[in-house]
Amino acid sequence: MKRSSQIAIAVVIIIVVVAGAAWYALTPPPGPPTTTTTEVPTTTTAPMAPSVLTISFANVPNTDPAVGSDEASSSGFVNLYDTLVFPTPSGDVVPSVATSWSVSSDGLTWTFKLRSDVKFHDGTPLTANDVVFSLNRMLTIGQGYSYLFTPYVDQVSAPNDQTVVIKLKTTFGPFLGSTVRIYILNSKLVTSHFKTPGPYGDNGDYGSDWLLTHDAGSGPYMIKEMKLEAYMLMERFTGYWGEVRKDAPDQVKFLGTTEPATIKTMLSNGQLDITDQWQPTENLEAMAKLNGVTRTDIPTAGEFYLMMNTKMAPTDDIYFRAAVTYAFDYDTVVKSIIPGATESAGPVPTALPGHDSNAPKYHRDLAKAMEFIKQSKYYGKLDQYPIVYHWIAEVPDEEKVALLFADNMKDIGVKVQVVKVPWLTVVDEMGKLQTAPNIVTIFVSASYAEAGSMLQQRYHSKSAGTWEQNEWLQNSTIDSMIDDAVATLDKNERFAKYIKVQEALVAMYPSIFTYDQVERRAYYAVYVDWYAAKGQWSPVLGYNFDCRNIGFDAAGKAALFGS
Amino acid sequence: MGSGADLRIRPHTLLFYASPSSWVGPKMRMSTFVLKRLSYTVFVLFGLSILIFIIARVLPGDPARLALGPRAPDWAVENLRQQLRLNEPLYVQYFYWVRDALSGSLGVSLVTRRDVMVDIQEFLPATVELIVLAALLDMALAIPIGMVAGRRANSWFDNVVRVLSYVGVAVPAFVVAIIFILVFGFMLNIAPSIGRISPNIVAPPTVTGLITIDSLISGNMVAFFDAVAHLILPALALSLGLIAQEARITRSSVVENLNKDYILSTVSHGVPERLLTLKYLLKPSLIPTVSVMGLDMASLIGNAFLVELIFNWPGVSRYGITAMLRKDLNAIVAVVMIAGIIFAIANIAVDLIVAYLDPRIRMIEKAA
Numbered sequence: 001m002k003r004s005s006q007i008a009i010a011v012v013i014i015i016v017v018v019a020g021a022a023w024y025a026l027t028p029p030p031g032p033p034t035t036t037t038t039e040v041p042t043t044t045t046a047p048m049a050p051s052v053l054t055i056s057f058a059n060v061p062n063t064d065p066a067v068g069s070d071e072a073s074s075s076g077f078v079n080l081y082d083t084l085v086f087p088t089p090s091g092d093v094v095p096s097v098a099t100s101w102s103v104s105s106d107g108l109t110w111t112f113k114l115r116s117d118v119k120f121h122d123g124t125p126l127t128a129n130d131v132v133f134s135l136n137r138m139l140t141i142g143q144g145y146s147y148l149f150t151p152y153v154d155q156v157s158a159p160n161d162q163t164v165v166i167k168l169k170t171t172f173g174p175f176l177g178s179t180v181r182i183y184i185l186n187s188k189l190v191t192s193h194f195k196t197p198g199p200y201g202d203n204g205d206y207g208s209d210w211l212l213t214h215d216a217g218s219g220p221y222m223i224k225e226m227k228l229e230a231y232m233l234m235e236r237f238t239g240y241w242g243e244v245r246k247d248a249p250d251q252v253k254f255l256g257t258t259e260p261a262t263i264k265t266m267l268s269n270g271q272l273d274i275t276d277q278w279q280p281t282e283n284l285e286a287m288a289k290l291n292g293v294t295r296t297d298i299p300t301a302g303e304f305y306l307m308m309n310t311k312m313a314p315t316d317d318i319y320f321r322a323a324v325t326y327a328f329d330y331d332t333v334v335k336s337i338i339p340g341a342t343e344s345a346g347p348v349p350t351a352l353p354g355h356d357s358n359a360p361k362y363h364r365d366l367a368k369a370m371e372f373i374k375q376s377k378y379y380g381k382l383d384q385y386p387i388v389y390h391w392i393a394e395v396p397d398e399e400k401v402a403l404l405f406a407d408n409m410k411d412i413g414v415k416v417q418v419v420k421v422p423w424l425t426v427v428d429e430m431g432k433l434q435t436a437p438n439i440v441t442i443f444v445s446a447s448y449a450e451a452g453s454m455l456q457q458r459y460h461s462k463s464a465g466t467w468e469q470n471e472w473l474q475n476s477t478i479d480s481m482i483d484d485a486v487a488t489l490d491k492n493e494r495f496a497k498y499i500k501v502q503e504a505l506v507a508m509y510p511s512i513f514t515y516d517q518v519e520r521r522a523y524y525a526v527y528v529d530w531y532a533a534k535g536q537w538s539p540v541l542g543y544n545f546d547c548r549n550i551g552f553d554a555a556g557k558a559a560l561f562g563s
Numbered sequence: 564m565g566s567g568a569d570l571r572i573r574p575h576t577l578l579f580y581a582s583p584s585s586w587v588g589p590k591m592r593m594s595t596f597v598l599k600r601l602s603y604t605v606f607v608l609f610g611l612s613i614l615i616f617i618i619a620r621v622l623p624g625d626p627a628r629l630a631l632g633p634r635a636p637d638w639a640v641e642n643l644r645q646q647l648r649l650n651e652p653l654y655v656q657y658f659y660w661v662r663d664a665l666s667g668s669l670g671v672s673l674v675t676r677r678d679v680m681v682d683i684q685e686f687l688p689a690t691v692e693l694i695v696l697a698a699l700l701d702m703a704l705a706i707p708i709g710m711v712a713g714r715r716a717n718s719w720f721d722n723v724v725r726v727l728s729y730v731g732v733a734v735p736a737f738v739v740a741i742i743f744i745l746v747f748g749f750m751l752n753i754a755p756s757i758g759r760i761s762p763n764i765v766a767p768p769t770v771t772g773l774i775t776i777d778s779l780i781s782g783n784m785v786a787f788f789d790a791v792a793h794l795i796l797p798a799l800a801l802s803l804g805l806i807a808q809e810a811r812i813t814r815s816s817v818v819e820n821l822n823k824d825y826i827l828s829t830v831s832h833g834v835p836e837r838l839l840t841l842k843y844l845l846k847p848s849l850i851p852t853v854s855v856m857g858l859d860m861a862s863l864i865g866n867a868f869l870v871e872l873i874f875n876w877p878g879v880s881r882y883g884i885t886a887m888l889r890k891d892l893n894a895i896v897a898v899v900m901i902a903g904i905i906f907a908i909a910n911i912a913v914d915l916i917v918a919y920l921d922p923r924i925r926m927i928e929k930a931a
Contacts, residue, residue: 052762067676069632142639143631150636199646209677228675229686229885230758230877257757257875261741265748265756394888424624424890427633447634467633 050235050250051554053528053547056263056276060256061232063223064211065183066138069145071277072254074542079234079252081183081217082242084112084131084164085176087540091353091449093177096242097126097184097218098164107171107489108154112164118241120186121215121222128158133187135166137206145181148448171487173494178448180540186216220244220548221252231255234547242548247529249552267293270561273528273552277519281339287522292560294525296533297340298544299351302445302517303454304344306389306405307470308438310510314378314385314414315438321509323372324387327412328512329364329404337400340520344513347458347505351516351539354451354495356502362513366411373412386415388437390429393422398441401514405439427467440470443517449539451498452486459505471510478504519544527556600914604907608900615899616657619892620649626890630673646671647892660896670893674885679897682882687901688772689759690871690878692790694863696798697805701860705806706852709813713848714840716818724810731807737869740800744873747796755793757875764789797874801867805859809852816848846920853920857913861906 061076062068068077084101085093098112118126135156138146152175155167168175190207193214198204207216213226220242221234232254236244257263258276260283266272267287275287288295308315308324315321334341342350346359378385389405391398399420406416419437421429426442429435446453456463460482463469481504485497523530529551531537532544627643628635647670648656663670669679712724748756759774760766767777767786775794778787820826821844829843864880871881883898885891 049763062676064676069634142636142642146639147632147634147636199642212675212677227877228682229882230875255757255875257872259741259873259875261744261749262757262873262875265744268749269752271757422623424622424629427629428623428625 051552051557052233052251052253053249053274053550053552054253054255054266054272055274055545056255056257056266056272058256058258058276058278060226060228060230061254062212063215063226063232064208065134065144065185066141066146066206067143067208067211069143071541072256073144075545076232076234076254076542077183078219078542078546079221079548080215080219080223081185082118082126082219083182083184084114084179087177087180087449087538087543089536089538091177091539093180097131101176103176103489107173107487108168110166110168110175112166114162114164115241116162118218119239120189120218121237121239122186122189123239124186124188126184126186126218127161128164129161130184130187131164131182132156132158133190134185135182137185137190138182140200140203141206141208145447148178148181171489173486173488173491174448174450174452177450180543181448184218186218189216220248224251229256240548244548245551247551247553248548249550252547263287267522267524270557273557274523274530275521277521279520279522281520284520284522290522292524292526293522294533295520295522296525296530298519298521298532298537299342299349299539300445300517300519301349301352301449301454301539301541302443303347303349304341304401304441304443304514304517305458306401306512306514307440307442308509308511309433309436309470309472310508311433311472311474312436312438314376314382315387317376317378318509319372319376320378323369323376323412324409324414325362325369325509325512326365326372327369327408327414328362328514329408330362330514331364332404333401334515337397337404338515338518341515341518344516346502346513347511348451348454348498348502349446349516351537352446352451352454353449353539354498356451356499358499359502359506364408369412373414382413383415386417387439388417388419389439389441390419390421390426390437391441392426393420401441430467430470431465433465433472436470436472441514442467442470444468445517445541446539450494451502452482452494455482455498455501455505456486459501459510473508473510475508524557524560526560527553529553597911597915600911604911607907608903611903612661612896612900613657615896616660617653619890619895620653620656622890624890625649626673626892629890660893669897672886672894673891674889674894679893682894683879683897683901684772686877686879686882689876690864690867690880692759692773692775692794693797693801693867693871693876693878694860696794697802697863698860700798701802701805701809701856704802705809705856706813706849708806709810709852710817710840710845710848712810712814713817713821714844716814716821721814724814728807728811731803732811734804735869736801736804736866737873739803740797740870740873743796743800754796756796759790759793759876760786761789761793797870797876800874801863801870804866805856805863809856809859812855813848813852816851817844820844820848850917850920853916854913857909857916858906861909864902864905 057072057075059070059072061072063073063076063080065077065081068074082097084096084098086096087093097114097118099115101110101112103110114128120126135149135153138144139150139153142150152168152170152172153166154169157165159165190211193207193210194204195209196204198206200206212228215223220237220240222237223232224235225233234252236248236250255272258278260280263272263275263279264283264287267275268290284295287293308321310316330343334343343361345361346356348355373379387409389402391402402418406418409416426440429437430440444454444458447457457468459469459471459473459478461474461479464472464474478501481497481501485494485501488494488497523533525533531549537544627640627647627649631640631643644650648659660670667680669683671677672679672682675682708724712721715721744756747754755761764786765783767774767781767783770777770780774790775787778784778790826843829839867878867880868884870876871878872884879898879901882894886894886898
């Protein structure tokens with residue numbers, strides 16, 4: 001080929017590429033905040049683009065209510081589905097699909113009366129049969145939040161279209177509150193999407209495959225687009241029976257990424273409105289400096305524990321555990337390592353209803369620590385009994401706590417072997433007493449909005465050998481106290497019993513109650529009116545993102561980003 | 564030959580080199596070579612499947628318990644273990660896996676809860692698009708940069724390339740990815756930093772799953788340029804290290820060949836520099852580069868893990884990393900097998916290209 005032809009071809013290619021790049025540069029996607037003008041754009045006759053609230057999570061939700069139970073999934077359920085009752089910030093419940101309810105005197109039969117005006121997203125009316133189907137489906141599949149119901153629910157039935165009757169095997173005081181996890185599915189729609197053969201006999205796959213990318217709910221939002229591994233986009237359901245704020249977002253997008261550089265970039269150019277709770281402190285502080293962005297710390301029903309193995313030397317000795325409890329520097333944790341966190345008071349997070357407000361907040365007291373260590377049977381041979389301390393490799397901040405602990409223990413002559421362990425290995429190790437270490441550090445969150453949840457999960461014998469309990473407490477007295485409390489129908493009485501359990505546990509020094517987990521996020525307070533950031537947070541996972549109650553000022557956002 | 568010898572490349576000369584029969588003598592020799600390599604590849608992949616199958620299953624952690632969560636009842640966990648045949652001996656599990664794989668099913672993903680084959684079909688195109696662009700950038704930049712640096716050895720250009728090469732090889736792709744996002748996405752805001760296409764752009768109908776190709780097929784140039792814009796940063800982040808390494812190799816190869824007798828002879832005949840570079844220097848200098856390039860491109864799918872994570876790119880590498888973190892057995896095996904297949908194909912392609920570039924290999928084959 002002649003040289004001139006080659007040059008001509010190269011020039012044509014360059015022109016096409018430059019033209020394309022120039023075109024793209026001139027018509028960019030949602031742009032950056034180039035100005036900080038507060039002028040509101042004049043209205044035009046062109047239709048307004050829908051307002052989209054974008055929130056990042058650790059993963060894209062699993063929208064099957066019988067399968068998902070992580071934060072993203074739970075937040076999705078709140079918007080896509082309705083429940084019999086709805087939780088309030090104080091941990092009580094108010095009517096939702098159920099207008100009223102009653103319980104038999106023995107506490108075993110719960111009767112719910114339903115509204116008659118609720119419609120699913122496809123227009124089908126919601127009836128009691130849908131509630132029966134949803135609960136039975138959850139119990140059969142056995143995943144997600146089914147663990148709340150499997151031990152207790154015996155039978156569920158629908159005597160008529162507006163009545164649901166749930167019979168329990170045993171009395172369960174928090175049962176009413178736990179029904180916030182019975183997300184009501186459109187039984188006809190799901191049934192029409194059963195795939196056979198499947199693992200559930202005649203029910204095939206129970207619609208699991210279809211529900212991965214669709215919803216069958218009646219909630220204020222419905223799925224518009226689902227990209228597994230990328231995002232979920234929901235849009236308003238105009239036929240919703242309940243109240244929705246006039247300025248609630250038209251669409252809500254849940255992104256499944258927490259990469260700090262990506263989150264910061266997206267927040268800065270308006271592609272993200274509320275960040276996830278997993279951002280490092282440095283990134284949060286940098287994002288808080290962006291125009292219009294506010295950092296918020298929201299209490300949760302989760303606590304970070306140093307779980308001490310009460311069956312393994314030297315942590316099998318109560319005086320040793322007490323000494324370690326007083327030797328630890330809690331203030332450094334909440335001030336320097338996890339700024340914004342609040343120190344725990346006892347085995348139940350402060351934000352959880354039923355928490356003992358008189359539970360002690362420990363502070364480092366070396367004198368007291370030495371007093372206890374001298375009473376320990378291991379005193380005088382402490383060098384022969386090092387503490388084996390495992391921290392979760394996937395949570396870098398835990399290393400800082402581990403190193404602080406090791407340093408603190410030197411002051412009372414205790415040696416610590418700090419070991420970084422992957423989560424999968426930790427779960428395996430904690431399954432057997434022989435392999436469980438002296439201390440494992442783990443976050444645990446309550447599964448329902450009462451102290452009883454945390455007490456059951458953390459200190460009942462049934463949880464020994466699971467990732468939720470390294471203490472191997474296996475104390476029959478504590479078991480009985482917990483069982484009795486949870487079986488008490490009267491709320492005040494139940495809560496009083498919770499306090500007694502907490503007092504008993506504190507006296508045993510089974511764990512170091514390090515700090516209450518706080519959700520640290522950055523968001524555009526200038527145009528997002530978020531109730532959870534204003535003190536109205538919910539202790540129930542997912543209910544801080546009830547988007548029907550979040551205000552979104554689209555004009556304010558447009559003004560901020562100059563578009 | 565005199566100084567006026569006609570050394571121009573003519574069309575029939577090109578056809579001669581393009582014809583397979585001219586490479587290794589009788590046509591059958593080439594096809595035999597390819598068949599032989601394919602048969603070796605089958606054995607290699609078979610061995611790989613056994614290895615990854617065993618490794619995935621002996622890693623700590625009960626996949627059924629991990630999939631269902633710590634609070635799922637024991638019977639649900641046991642049901643899932645039975646569905647996954649985890650209670651069977653390893654060889655029995657492997658037998659069922661091979662049987663299902665041969666009928667087109669790679670098992671169910673414990674994370675997405677659907678057939679792994681469906682997941683692969685959804686996520687693989689995004690990764691293919693990314694690594695193809697990364698490979699093209701690699702070829703388009705590494706070779707010319709290396710050639711120029713070699714021809715201008717010890718010049719300022721060569722020195723700059725050398726320094727940048729060291730930096731490019733030393734800095735991991737995910738660090739480059741983070742820097743790109745911060746610089747081009749955050750500070751300068753001139754390039755998109757997440758996803759495959761902008762939310763306000765109508766995506767083209769899915770034909771191949773590659774948004775760029777599907778846009779061209781449907782004539783949606785808006786979507787095409789938008790998709791390319793989304794691809795540039797992650798593809799560049801992925802390929803920068805390779806470009807640095809291969810430019811360096813090309814440069815060294817050029818410098819070495821420049822001192823060869825045949826080049827000195829060609830120069831002494833007054834052959835123009837451009838012709839010298841493109842006809843006499845390029846092909847032999849590319850031999851080591853192509854060998855490394857092929858293997859580097861095959862490893863792109865592995866290197867893409869973190870880049871996809873950082874750019875929130877919904878590709879199969881990101882799917883694979885999620886599978887490994889959550890011990891999604893079937894997905895782990897599938898992703899590793901895909902990487903193995905790509906590696907094997909790349910190896911065969913490299914061998915063919917090197918045989919084309921290096922006449923000595925053809926001579927040896929012919930003599931054999």
